[in-house]
Amino acid sequence: MMQQFYPTATHNFQFELNKDLHFSAAHFIPSEDAGKCRMMHGHTYHLNITIAGNELDATGFLIDFKLLKELIHKKYDHSVLNDHAEFATKFPTTELLAQQVWQSIQHVLKTKSNRPDCLQVIVRETPTSYVVYRPRKEDLS
Numbered sequence: 546m547m548q549q550f551y552p553t554a555t556h557n558f559q560f561e562l563n564k565d566l567h568f569s570a571a572h573f574i575p576s577e578d579a580g581k582c583r584m585m586h587g588h589t590y591h592l593n594i595t596i597a598g599n600e601l602d603a604t605g606f607l608i609d610f611k612l613l614k615e616l617i618h619k620k621y622d623h624s625v626l627n628d629h630a631e632f633a634t635k636f637p638t639t640e641l642l643a644q645q646v647w648q649s650i651q652h653v654l655k656t657k658s659n660r661p662d663c664l665q666v667i668v669r670e671t672p673t674s675y676v677v678y679r680p681r682k683e684d685l686s
């Protein structure tokens with residue numbers, strides 16, 4: 546688990562939920578600028594996902610923690626990130642993975658009647674490197 550202090554997303558929602566999850570995957574960055582990362586290699590990616598909203602569902606959930614894990618872990622664990630359709634025309638950098646995770650989650654949140662939003666995705670690729678992705682206001686529901 547990414548047990549540390551996280552950068553925080555500022556907002557005025559009443560409820561904020563955070564989910565830590567991790568998955569193992571391989572990738573390569575086939576760019577001249579990527580140095581040794583042009584070669585296939587693997588990481589255990591550690592993620593922190595922030596969801597916020599003012600309304601809960603009938604169960605009293607903002608969103609089920611389990612759903613977030615299912616969405617992301619099932620999709621990427623023990624896979625080659627470059628093989629996924631979303632990385633057919635772009636490289637699976639930490640930045641673009643964080644953006645993609647946000648898009649996958651927000652797509653599902655939009656179907657929920659209580660309409661929570663994903664405000665932040667942190668992807669840690671190595672013990673010393675991580676990215677924080679936050680949507681623009683106009684990207685939210």
Ligand SMILES: Nc1nc2c(c(=O)[nH]1)N=C([C@H](O)[C@H](O)COP(=O)(O)OP(=O)(O)OP(=O)(O)O)CN2
Nearest residue numbers: 574579582586588637638639640670671672673674
């Ligand atoms: N802005 C980005 N820079 C780099 C990315 C990236 O996704 N976004 N990715 C890589 C490589 O994939 C690499 O796996 C991670 O790089 P790095 O943090 O440099 O890994 P090291 O273990 O070598 O880092 P130390 O400084 O030795 O801890 C490269 N750059």
Ligand SMILES: [Zn+2]
Nearest residue numbers: 572582586588
């Ligand atoms: Zn890498």
